[in-house]
Amino acid sequence: MKDNLLIVWTNGDIEVANKFPLLYSSVILEREYWKTAHLMLWGPSILLAKNNPQIQEQLKKIQKTGVKMSACVVCVEDYDAVNILKELNIEIIHTGELLTKALKNDTWAVMTI
Numbered sequence: 621m622k623d624n625l626l627i628v629w630t631n632g633d634i635e636v637a638n639k640f641p642l643l644y645s646s647v648i649l650e651r652e653y654w655k656t657a658h659l660m661l662w663g664p665s666i667l668l669a670k671n672n673p674q675i676q677e678q679l680k681k682i683q684k685t686g687v688k689m690s691a692c693v694v695c696v697e698d699y700d701a702v703n704i705l706k707e708l709n710i711e712i713i714h715t716g717e718l719l720t721k722a723l724k725n726d727t728w729a730v731m732t733i
Contacts, residue, residue: 621726621727622726622727622728622729623654623655623656623727624654624655624656624657624658624722624727624728624729625648625653625654625656625657625658625728625729625730625731626657626658626660626718626719626722626728626729626730626731627641627644627645627657627658627659627660627731627732627733628660628662628715628719628730628731628732628733629641629659629660629661629662629665629733630662630663630664630665630732630733631664631665631733632663632664632665632667632668634668634672634675636733637665637668637675638678640733641659641665641733642675642678642679642682645657645659645682645685645687646678646681646682646685647685648685648687649685649686649687650685654729656686656688657686657687657688658687658688658689658690658718658722659679659682659687659688659689659690660689660690660691660692660715660718660719661689661690661691661692661695661705661710662691662692662695662715663692663695666691666692666695666696666699666701666705667699667701669691669701669704669705669708669710670699670700670701670704670705676704676708679708679710680708683708683709688711689708689709689710689711690710690711690712690713690715690718691705691710691711691712691713691715692712692713692714692715693712693713693714693715694714696712
């Protein structure tokens with residue numbers, strides 16, 4: 621049974637961010653839609669997190685609900701966002717490893733935005 625959700629957020633559009641991955645992530649654990657949830661920032665979504673204070677505040681609120689977060693180390697370095705993401709307590713990792721494990725594991729659902 622799939623009890624865990626990995627959201628791979630790659631889109632750099634502010635409206636897409638606010639209307640889906642951030643909105644959904646903010647309620648999924650409190651409403652018990654999933655046992656665990658992880659929001660993975662990859663590509664242009666990292667630029668939104670780096671440059672937009674409103675997005676930064678939303679990410680902090682989502683973390684307080686228990687959603688874990690990580691970001692692609694290569695992208696973070698390319699976008700010069702290491703310091704900001706560390707301040708936001710977003711783990712900087714090789715995201716391909718986590719994504720691959722989730723895709724191969726029957727207890728995880730993966731969605732990409």
